Amino acid sequence: MNKCSLCNKKISSDNASFGLNCLKKVCSSVGIEDIKNLKGEKLLNKEIQKICKKQGLNNEISKLLTDRYLTLQLLNEVKLEEYDKYRKSVKEDLDTINKITTPKELKSFKKITLSQANEVNKKYKKYKSIFKKIEDGEYDAIQNISFNAVNFAFNMYYIKKPYMKDLNQKLQYIILKVVVFIAKQNELVFTAKCLDHALQKKPKDMIVTDDKIINKIKKSSKFVSKINEILKKHKNQKSFSIKKGEEYLIFENGDLAYSIHKADIMMKGKKINKKWNLDITITDTYDFTEFKKLQEYIGKDIPMSVAGAALNNIGILATSSKVVHPYEITIKFNMTV
Numbered sequence: 001m002n003k004c005s006l007c008n009k010k011i012s013s014d015n016a017s018f019g020l021n022c023l024k025k026v027c028s029s030v031g032i033e034d035i036k037n038l039k040g041e042k043l044l045n046k047e048i049q050k051i052c053k054k055q056g057l058n059n060e061i062s063k064l065l066t067d068r069y070l071t072l073q074l075l076n077e078v079k080l081e082e083y084d085k086y087r088k089s090v091k092e093d094l095d096t097i098n099k100i101t102t103p104k105e106l107k108s109f110k111k112i113t114l115s116q117a118n119e120v121n122k123k124y125k126k127y128k129s130i131f132k133k134i135e136d137g138e139y140d141a142i143q144n145i146s147f148n149a150v151n152f153a154f155n156m157y158y159i160k161k162p163y164m165k166d167l168n169q170k171l172q173y174i175i176l177k178v179v180v181f182i183a184k185q186n187e188l189v190f191t192a193k194c195l196d197h198a199l200q201k202k203p204k205d206m207i208v209t210d211d212k213i214i215n216k217i218k219k220s221s222k223f224v225s226k227i228n229e230i231l232k233k234h235k236n237q238k239s240f241s242i243k244k245g246e247e248y249l250i251f252e253n254g255d256l257a258y259s260i261h262k263a264d265i266m267m268k269g270k271k272i273n274k275k276w277n278l279d280i281t282i283t284d285t286y287d288f289t290e291f292k293k294l295q296e297y298i299g300k301d302i303p304m305s306v307a308g309a310a311l312n313n314i315g316i317l318a319t320s321s322k323v324v325h326p327y328e329i330t331i332k333f334n335m336t337v
Contacts (some may be wrong), residue, residue, distance in 0.1 A: 005067055008115040013038055017063055026070055054097060061101055067114050068094050068106070074117040078124045080131070082166035086112050116163045123152065123167055134174050145178060154317045165321070172323045173199060176314075183258075190216070191258040194286050198324045205328040206286070214333045217282070222251050226265065227337065231276060234269060242267040249282060260284045260329065276337050287326035288315030 004011050006022040016038045018026065023044070024035045030047050032040070045062040048069045049055045057065060072090045075083055089108040096105060103109070112120075124131075127149055153171035158164045176199055183192035190213050197203050208214070217223050226249050234240040242265070249265040251257040263284035270277045318324040 005114045006070070006118050016041055017067070029070075029073065052094065052097075057097075057099060061097065061099065064101065064103060064106060065094070065097050068097070068108065071108075071112065071114045071117045074114075074121040075112075077121055078167075080124070080167070080170055082170055083120070086117075086163070112163045116161075120163060120167055123158075123164070127152070127171060130171070130174060134177065145175060150175060150314075154314055156317070159317070159321055169321050169323050172318050172321055176318060176323065188255045188258060189213075190255045194259040194329070195324075198286055198327065200325065203325050203327040205330065208329060208331040214331065216256060217331065218333075218335065220251060220256060223249060227278075230267065231269070231337070237271070239270045240268075244283070259286070263329075278335050278337065280333055280335065282329075282331040284329050285326055286329050288319050288324065 002011050002014050002016065003009065004019040004022050005017045006026060007019065009019060011019040016023075018038070018041060020035075020038060023038060023040055027033070027035045027040055027044050030044065030051065032043055032047055035043075045059075045066050048066045049057055049062060052065060052069060054065060068090055072087060072094060075087045075090065086108075089111050093106040093108040130145065130149060149171065152158060153168055153175055155168070159168050176195060180192045180196045180199075183189075183195065194206070197206060226247070230242065230247060244264050244266055247265050247267075249260075249263045251260055251263075260282070261284070263282050266281040266283070268279040315324055319326070
C-alpha cells in the first residue's frame with residue numbers, strides 16, 4: 001500500500017502520490033477546484049509543468065517536478081532564515097529537472113521530503129504569532145507562553161528530526177529570551193544577564209565587576225558562612241592561600257543560585273591588626289550539566305525554586321541543541337573582615 005506524499009498516511013492506490021483530501025488541498029493551491037477523484041493528479045501535474053515552464057515531461061518526471069514545486073511552496077511560507085538552506089536545495093533541483101532527469105540526480109530529497117516540509121509548515125503556522133511578536137519586540141505579550149509551545153520546543157522527538165531541529169531551536173531561543181525578559185521584570189538581574197550571554201553563538205568568558213552583584217554575594221548567607229568556615233581553619237595563621245579545587249561555594253536559591261550553582265572559591269588572606277584582608281576570586285562554568293531534582297532547589301521561595309529546577313532542565317536540552325552555549329564566569333573582589 002502506497003503512502004500520501006503530503007501527509008504520509010496510507011492510501012489505497014499504488015499509482016497515486018496523494019490521498020483524495022490532500023490532492024484537493026494541493027490542487028486548490030494552484031487554482032484547480034472541484035477535484036472528484038484521484039485522476040485529478042494528472043491535472044495537477046500538467047498545471048505545475050505549465051507554472052514551471054517545463055511542459056512535455058513523462059509521468060515519472062512530472063511527479064518529481066510536482067513534488068519539488070509543492071515542497072518549495074510550503075517552505076516559502078516558513079518565514080525563518082534557518083530554512084533558507086532547504087529552499088535553496090529544492091530550488092536547485094527544480095531548475096535541474098528536465099525530460100531526462102532521474103530521481104538520483106535530485107539531492108534535495110535527502111534533505112527534506114514533501115511530507116516533512118508539510119510538517120514543518122504546520123508547526124510553524126501553529127506558533128507563527130510567537131515568531132511575529134518576537135520580531136516586533138513584544139516580549140511582554142508572550143510572557144504566558146503556552147505549555148504546548150514549550151513542550152514542542154524542548155521535545156526530543158522533534159529535536160532528533162533534522163528538518164524540524166531548526167524550528168525547535170528557533171522556538172527554544174525565543175522561549176529563553178522571554179525567560180530573560182521575565183527575569184529582569186522580577187529583579188533577577190544577574191540571572192537575566194548570564195542567560196542572555198549564553199544565548200550568543202560564541203559567548204566570551206564573563207568578568208563580573210558590577211558592585212551590585214558583588215555586594216549581593218557579600219551579603220549572601222552562604223558566602224558569609226563559607227568565609228567564616230575558611231577563616232576558622234586558618235585562625236592561628238597570619239596568612240593563607242586557597243587554590244582552585246580546594247573550596248567550593250554553593251548558592252541554593254535566588255538570583256545567584258540561578259546563575260552560579262557550585263563555584264570554585266580561591267582566596268589569599270593576610271591578617272593585619274587582628275583583621276583579615278582577603279583577595280577573593282570566584283569562578284564557575286555557566287552551563288546546565290545535569291538534571292536537577294526539584295528538592296535540590298527547595299528553599300524559602302517555593303515558586304522560584306520550581307522555576308529554577310525547570311530552567312535547569314530546559315537549559316540542558318537547549319545546550320544539547322546548541323541554543324545555550326557554556327562560558328566561564330569570574331568574579332574578583334577584596335574585603336576586610
